[in-house]
Amino acid sequence: MTTPLEDADRTARPAVEVGVAVIGAGFAGLGLAIRLRQRGERSFVVLERGPDVGGTWRDNTYPGAACDVQSNLYSFSFAPNPDWPRTYSGQPEIQAYLRDTADRFGVREHCVFGAAVTGARWDDAAARWHVQTTAGAFRARVLVSAAGALADPAYPDLPGLADFAGTVMHSARWNGGHDLTGERVAVVGTGASAVQIVPAIQPQVASVTVYQRTPAWVVPRRDRPVNPVARRLYRRLPAVQRAVRGAVYAAREVLVLGMAKQRRFLRPVAKLARAHLERQVRDPQLRAALTPDYTIGCKRILISNDWYLALGAPNAELVPAGIAEVRPHSIVTADGVERPTDTIVLATGFAVTDLPIAHRIAGRDGRTLAEVWDAGMVTNRGCTVADFPNLFLLVGPNVGVGHTSMVYMIESQLAYVLDALQTMGDEGLAVLETTPTAMAAYRDLIARRSRGTVWTSGGCRSWYLDRHGHNTTLWPDFTFRFRALTRRLDRENYVGTPA
Numbered sequence: 001m002t003t004p005l006e007d008a009d010r011t012a013r014p015a016v017e018v019g020v021a022v023i024g025a026g027f028a029g030l031g032l033a034i035r036l037r038q039r040g041e042r043s044f045v046v047l048e049r050g051p052d053v054g055g056t057w058r059d060n061t062y063p064g065a066a067c068d069v070q071s072n073l074y075s076f077s078f079a080p081n082p083d084w085p086r087t088y089s090g091q092p093e094i095q096a097y098l099r100d101t102a103d104r105f106g107v108r109e110h111c112v113f114g115a116a117v118t119g120a121r122w123d124d125a126a127a128r129w130h131v132q133t134t135a136g137a138f139r140a141r142v143l144v145s146a147a148g149a150l151a152d153p154a155y156p157d158l159p160g161l162a163d164f165a166g167t168v169m170h171s172a173r174w175n176g177g178h179d180l181t182g183e184r185v186a187v188v189g190t191g192a193s194a195v196q197i198v199p200a201i202q203p204q205v206a207s208v209t210v211y212q213r214t215p216a217w218v219v220p221r222r223d224r225p226v227n228p229v230a231r232r233l234y235r236r237l238p239a240v241q242r243a244v245r246g247a248v249y250a251a252r253e254v255l256v257l258g259m260a261k262q263r264r265f266l267r268p269v270a271k272l273a274r275a276h277l278e279r280q281v282r283d284p285q286l287r288a289a290l291t292p293d294y295t296i297g298c299k300r301i302l303i304s305n306d307w308y309l310a311l312g313a314p315n316a317e318l319v320p321a322g323i324a325e326v327r328p329h330s331i332v333t334a335d336g337v338e339r340p341t342d343t344i345v346l347a348t349g350f351a352v353t354d355l356p357i358a359h360r361i362a363g364r365d366g367r368t369l370a371e372v373w374d375a376g377m378v379t380n381r382g383c384t385v386a387d388f389p390n391l392f393l394l395v396g397p398n399v400g401v402g403h404t405s406m407v408y409m410i411e412s413q414l415a416y417v418l419d420a421l422q423t424m425g426d427e428g429l430a431v432l433e434t435t436p437t438a439m440a441a442y443r444d445l446i447a448r449r450s451r452g453t454v455w456t457s458g459g460c461r462s463w464y465l466d467r468h469g470h471n472t473t474l475w476p477d478f479t480f481r482f483r484a485l486t487r488r489l490d491r492e493n494y495v496g497t498p499a
Contacts, residue, residue: 013136019043020421021131021140023117023357026055028394028410029146030098031076033107035414045140046107047133049116053102056150057094062174062193064200065091068221068303072245073252073405076101080241082234088223088303117147121362122389127430127497129390141430144417146394147357149473150350156188160326167343171197172350182206184340186331188323189347190216192302197347198316199306207315209339211323211331214460215289217273217296221303252404256478259297259403260453270296280308289320298458300402352400352473353377353466363388377472378443380493381486383416384434389497392417398446399482400473402455402464408479416486423489424496431497438493450476 020036022029025048033046052058067074071084074094079101085093102108115135120143123130129143153170161168169175171193185205187194190212202208234241258266273296281287290308292299311318321333332338355377358369364387372385377397379385384392394413401409424432450456450471455464464473475482 015137024146025053047115064196165328183342194347195307199310202310255403294460295458297454298460380434389433412483419489429496430499
């Protein structure tokens with residue numbers, strides 16, 4: 001905690017001048033920082049609100065936290081790790097990888113930790129971004145938001161939650177100092193974090209009650225330790241690991257055939273999920289409650305070997321009834337049943353379709369991104385917005401994927417941003433800005449490719465869609481097509497102002 005004198009000194013200091021200011025030190029922010037260093041750029045900072053790099057992999061420390069994409073694909077292509085311990089890595093291994101990568105490529109020295117961005121506004125006269133943070137002010141020629149979509153937890157509006165006398169924690173803000181042993185724990189939600197938390201805590205708690213709104217499709221997790229021989233081979237012959245990465249990417253891309261093209265290609269996946277459920281859940285009543293009534297892929301497909309087993313344990317209960325209210329020592333569901341509770345775990349996901357960082361970035365006319373996006377998030381290539389000059393978004397609208405690695409999409413965007421910066425340098429531009437026409441065309445492209453996909457017509461309501469029912473989260477096609485779209489800056493869709 002800072003003292004009033006330190007706060008006053010920080011406020012009094014002049015703004016630090018930089019060429020590029022990057023918000024966030026997760027995969028996206030670190031990836032851009034590394035690429036900037038490799039280009040010889042030194043005038044940039046990475047503004048990170050936390051105490052270390054890692055982003056969501058630093059913050060999500062809940063029991064059982066792990067990635068649902070294979071390690072060889074969920075890593076930078078330019079920084080392979082031959083020593084992944086398992087096919088699917090856990091949170092500690094991924095966080096260690098990001099820390100090591102930041103150090104190895106020398107970008108930690110560009111990071112300003114404890115620098116939460118409180119506001120950023122464009123100064124048209126100076127052609128600069130004025131960025132206010134809890135670590136001081138910065139003036140940047142270019143601003144890049146790499147805050148990500150999985151940065152800020154979404155909290156449910158449950159009547160009485162504020163008056164609960166026990167412990168309440170969100171999965172993304174886990175209280176590691178709180179011992180759950182022997183407690184009556186309520187887990188709200190049945191998404192990706194819940195299917196990892198519940199099996200991890202079920203053996204130690206007195207009881208675990210899972211409050212489900214919608215059941216998820218779950219397939220087996222084909223996880224295993226990586227053979228030491230394979231690790232040695234990856235170290236000596238990196239091309240072998242690249243080939244494995246390519247094979248994993250291709251196998252996952254096949255899912256798009258069923259999700260966005262022909263539903264019949266999803267039938268084998270649905271059959272696998274049903275068999276998994278039937279094999280692990282013998283109780284017909286519990287099995288019925290866990291059976292989805294929508295097309296597989298409409299919501300995120302989850303992977304777990306022990307989710308169903310944990311729910312079938314003697315000290316576990318699945319409650320499909322909605323929560324009516326939270327009382328100081330219990331939870332009451334819509335059917336009137338009251339269940340004593342000591343700790344509530346909110347496994348309720350993130351603010352994805354209403355990005356918190358959008359409320360803090362104001363463009364040329366003083367309006368924030370959130371205000372401009374009130375009717376829905378619209379961009380050009382998921383990266384730029386008209387009237388927000390020299391601003392680039394990484395992991396922005398319609399860049400998300402539900403079937404493969406976000407790191408692949410991030411690297412695609414890095415190429416786009418770097419080409420934009422190269423274009424500004426080559427043409428001597430002080431300002432580069434996309435056009436409303438380009439954004440409208442891209443919005444129409446997303447709408448066309450989303451039409452008829454499992455995400456918009458699969459019979460479910462997911463965080464992929466905004467409150468208007470529009471897909472503003474996912475890229476609705478093969479990811480190699482997104483890479484082709486972002487390989488180079490579409491210069492014809494930008495207006496440049498010479499320095």
